[in-house]
Amino acid sequence: MKHIYFKIGQPNTGKSYSFEKNNLKQREFKNEDLEYLRIAVSGGIGNEYKGLQNTDLAISYDPINKNLRFGEFLQHLMKAIINPKKVYIVFLDDFHNQDISSLLSEYTPLFKSQQIEGLEGKIGGAQEEFEAIIEKEIFDNVDDFIKKWNLFINNLQISVPIIPITNRISGESIKLIFPNNFYLLCAANFNEKTINIFADWADRAHIEYVDPLQQMNDEIFKNDKDNVAFINAVKKMNTILKEKLEKHDIFDYEKYCFGIWKIINSDRKVENNLEEQKSMIKFFFGMIKNSLIYNNKNSLINEIGWEIIKEMQDDVWFKKEIQSIDKDAEINKKILHNLNIYES
Numbered sequence: 001m002k003h004i005y006f007k008i009g010q011p012n013t014g015k016s017y018s019f020e021k022n023n024l025k026q027r028e029f030k031n032e033d034l035e036y037l038r039i040a041v042s043g044g045i046g047n048e049y050k051g052l053q054n055t056d057l058a059i060s061y062d063p064i065n066k067n068l069r070f071g072e073f074l075q076h077l078m079k080a081i082i083n084p085k086k087v088y089i090v091f092l093d094d095f096h097n098q099d100i101s102s103l104l105s106e107y108t109p110l111f112k113s114q115q116i117e118g119l120e121g122k123i124g125g126a127q128e129e130f131e132a133i134i135e136k137e138i139f140d141n142v143d144d145f146i147k148k149w150n151l152f153i154n155n156l157q158i159s160v161p162i163i164p165i166t167n168r169i170s171g172e173s174i175k176l177i178f179p180n181n182f183y184l185l186c187a188a189n190f191n192e193k194t195i196n197i198f199a200d201w202a203d204r205a206h207i208e209y210v211d212p213l214q215q216m217n218d219e220i221f222k223n224d225k226d227n228v229a230f231i232n233a234v235k236k237m238n239t240i241l242k243e244k245l246e247k248h249d250i251f252d253y254e255k256y257c258f259g260i261w262k263i264i265n266s267d268r269k270v271e272n273n274l275e276e277q278k279s280m281i282k283f284f285f286g287m288i289k290n291s292l293i294y295n296n297k298n299s300l301i302n303e304i305g306w307e308i309i310k311e312m313q314d315d316v317w318f319k320k321e322i323q324s325i326d327k328d329a330e331i332n333k334k335i336l337h338n339l340n341i342y343e344s
Contacts, residue, residue, distance in 0.1 A: 001028040002206035003178070004111055006186045009210030010291065013259030014218075015187035019091050032087045037076050041095045057106065058167050059174070061142045068145055074174075078149075080182035089183045096188035101201065110163045110178050111204045142170040150175045190255050191294055212257040213238060221260070224270045229317035230277045231270060234260050234284065236318075240311045241288060244304045248297075256291040258284050274321065281322050286340035298343055305341035306331045 001024075007015040017023065021036040060069045070078070073090060080088035092100070104111075139145045146167060153162055153175040164173035186205075201207070216235045224231060238260070242253045250256065263280055265271045271280065285305065292301050312318040313327050323335060336342035 001183060003180070003182065004184045004186075004201075004205040006188070006201070006205045006207045007210055008188050008190060008207065009254060010212055010257065010259045010287065011189050012262035013210040013212050013215050014261045015210055016093050017261070019093075019185045019187055021089075024089065029087055033085070034087045034089065035076070035079065036089045036091070037072060038091045038093060039072065040093050041097050041100075057104075059142050059145065059170070061139070061170075063141075066139065068139065068142065077176065077182055080179045081153075081177060084179060084181050087181050087183070089185060092184070092186040094188060095186045096191050100186070106165050108201075108204070110165065110176055111184070111201075142167065143172040146170070146172040146174050153177065190291070209252075209254045210259070211254050212259045213242065213253075215259055215261065220264065220268070221270065227270045227272050227277075231260075231263070233281070233312070233315050233318045233322075234263060236315055237281075237284060237308060237312065240308050241304070244307050248300060248304075250297070255295055256288065258287040258291075278321055281318075282340045289341045289343065293343075301341060301343035302331060302333070302336055305336050305339070308341075309335065309339070 007018065009015055021034065021038075024036075025032075025034060057073050058071050059074065060071075061067070062069060076088050076090050080086075101108075139148075150173075156177075158177065160177050162175050162177055164175050167174050184205075216238065221231050221235075238257050241257055245251070245253045245256055262283065263271050263277070271277060285308075288305065288308075289301050292298060292304070309323055309325060310327050310329075312322070313325060323339065325332070325335065333342055
């Protein structure tokens, strides 16, 4: 597992699922003592304060109770530094809702790949030492604590570079290192933010663009015997879309093809209600339209939509349950509109 790992793709491609704690425990961290923090990165009007915020990256102070208040993200990183024998994971889910490059700009120097060093055996009983400091000592302000922390970092006998990070609540910089037991995992959909954020992350993160077509080979789809016709129709739509994109010299089809995890219900089974299945097909057509819009290919929406519908006439389930047309018929804008893939 890479220490900084971004998964970018269309919705419903299993990006977040692969970063869930239980799945990580089954794969990369089978026998590890794991401390896991998931932060849902929300955004949009009226929802700005429900995701990752500046306060998650800083230390503040309650003068009445004389308590330190740690931002979740920063606290998780500091815990990793003082406890090198445990694995610490921060999972930023749906980070496309905010400009992560801007929000984490203070941490960018810390996240360079050459910062990651082995610290085990070099810190010793740091956890107990610092827990004692937090529990027993009363600090008059945040800066007093940061000075104590920085002295502790300066006294570590390590070769890894120490990076000062400006605490956004107080004026004192916090000295941090990137320990090899800390992992930053991020999942996001393609949109205008994720397409443009990677200039300062290219040498810092492993960036995986999820191929929706590969997701169709998951065992959960192969082993379902009750919904074969529906599953095959969904797969065929995606395959036809890829072929039509290539006809227009579009080869980064992971930005356009759709993920089929949408058809899995809360019981971890393929949805078997016919009306729900028909609704999902319209949802997928809408996803295709939105992906073409995001990538400034609006002029292709009607053409590609109609070509998919025409070629899907070879699929018995689609022709019966979704739309039947004459394969030689001229483009019908009303049908496109009804299937959520019409651009006026």
